[in-house]
């Protein structure tokens with residue numbers, strides 16, 4: 001068929017990917033995995049197309065080829081009968097030689113984001129003539145319920161470890177409230193509307209999440225808004241760490257749990273004023289990443305039950321640590337695991353933490369500006385050498401701080 005730029009002639013082969021054209025409407029590619037008992041006619045019917053079209057589209061010369069259980073079947077559905085998918089993003093027509101990796105790289109997104117935006121498996125082949133959607137940097141929602149003026153998300157798809165910001169504006173008076181999955185959202189006034197930040201931790205289960213927003217006051221309630229948001233897997237490494245006997249006692253899970261519990265009382269505090277502007281600076285002038293955010297961690301060969309909550313920068317002891325953005329110091333004291341710790345509250349639920357410091361140059365209550373020295377790199381607490389561990393949390397949810405040095409939030 002023309003849409004696939006294919007000729008007749010091939011037999012169906014084990015592991016081959018099928019392309020199934022749909023009926024009428026907008027053509028968007030998606031993927032279908034063959035299940036036990038599937039027939040070509042059955043799949044064709046489920047997607048409102050015909051076996052003959054599937055055969056022609058896939059260059060098949062037999063009418064009833066065997067299907068392989070587990071086989072990936074790309075589908076072009078024009079009927080809307082395939083699974084729900086986002087309709088945001090720029091259209092893109094696949095050319096000869098295109099792969100998910102190439103198209104994603106050219107558009108500055110990850111292959112998994114591109115696949116998720118198009119309902120494709122992450123290892124799906126692309127074919128010339130296939131229609132894709134390139135996710136927008138920002139998703140602007142249309143066809144909103146009555147009363148809603150503007151609803152924008154910083155991305156139409158989210159990834160483990162990322163940050164999302166949402167802006168909403170409603171004609172009715174009142175303040176919005178909402179949730180993302182089980183996470184409650186905290187909105188602050190922003191121009192004509194309200195803004196909230198959403199943190200996605202590195203262990204958040206991939207899938208489709210409901211983003212629900214309501215609002216209003218005694219004069220009336222806003223029409224509730226629900227957005228379905230795909231969350232895709234991030235690319236994280238596994239970090240095997242050997243800790244010597246002297247620090248072994250610090251590996252006690254109960255000690256970690258109680259320190260985490262204590263930190264939560266600081267990190268989960270919400271202050272409405274945004275104290276930063278634009279992108280964050282890195283907290284060291286020279287940055288050598290020794291351990292990235294999100295790495296799955298095993299200590300002394302033990303099981304992987306935690307992930308690396310921030311970024312480790314290798315640096316000589318005594319190197320000056322700088323505030324990455326404006327904020328107010330809310331904590332500066334030693335802890336058993338994290339060593340000497342500083343925590344800065346930037347507002348809107350965003351806080352940054354600096355661990356294993358040799359010393360702190362600030363005290364709680366101090367206002368800091370971007371680039372201001374706040375401490376010195378050390379190796380205090382559960383640390384195997386001089387380095388700076390940098391956390392960024394949104395309402396105590398640890399996200400990748402690197403994104404904040406590349407993109408301005410909210």
Ligand SMILES: [Zn+2]
Pocket residue numbers: 291308310311312388389390
């Ligand atoms: Zn670290």
